[in-house]
Amino acid sequence: MDSSNDQILRELRKAKAAHLKWRSYAYAMLSGLDIEPEYTPLDHTECAFGKWYHGAGKEHFGHLDTYSGIEVPHHILHKIYAKIYESAKEGRMHDSEEDAKRLTELSRQVIDALEMVEHEIASQK
Numbered sequence: 001m002d003s004s005n006d007q008i009l010r011e012l013r014k015a016k017a018a019h020l021k022w023r024s025y026a027y028a029m030l031s032g033l034d035i036e037p038e039y040t041p042l043d044h045t046e047c048a049f050g051k052w053y054h055g056a057g058k059e060h061f062g063h064l065d066t067y068s069g070i071e072v073p074h075h076i077l078h079k080i081y082a083k084i085y086e087s088a089k090e091g092r093m094h095d096s097e098e099d100a101k102r103l104t105e106l107s108r109q110v111i112d113a114l115e116m117v118e119h120e121i122a123s124q125k
Helices: 003-030 048-059 072-087 097-122
Strands: none
Touching: 003 048, 003 072, 003 097, 048 072, 048 097, 072 097
16 A cells, blocks of 8 residues: 555544544433533534545545445434434433434444445555
8 A cells, every 4th residue: 555545544534533523422412411612513514524524535535435425324413413412402312312323323324434435445556
């Protein structure tokens, strides 16, 4: 693997880590953690992962079917997160059990697709 592939893989792994960090905050919020202003809901193109996905990620991986499959679940994740955030602000976290399950399912889809992209890039010579 050449150094450009190494750099691309580092960027992909950083984007995946940004998604996991965001998801862990959503789970913490579901558990009753205080809501911090820097975690207000953003459009799916404005979070750290979304900026990467629609920028450098698209440039390097946009031609891969597995990459394009990330868009929809990521977009829906942000809608669910906004709903969870509003429930937390209103003290209605008991209403969010189904949202938590959906968040987990969609996040797994995003991570699985990223791992397939990562494997495809890592296997290129």
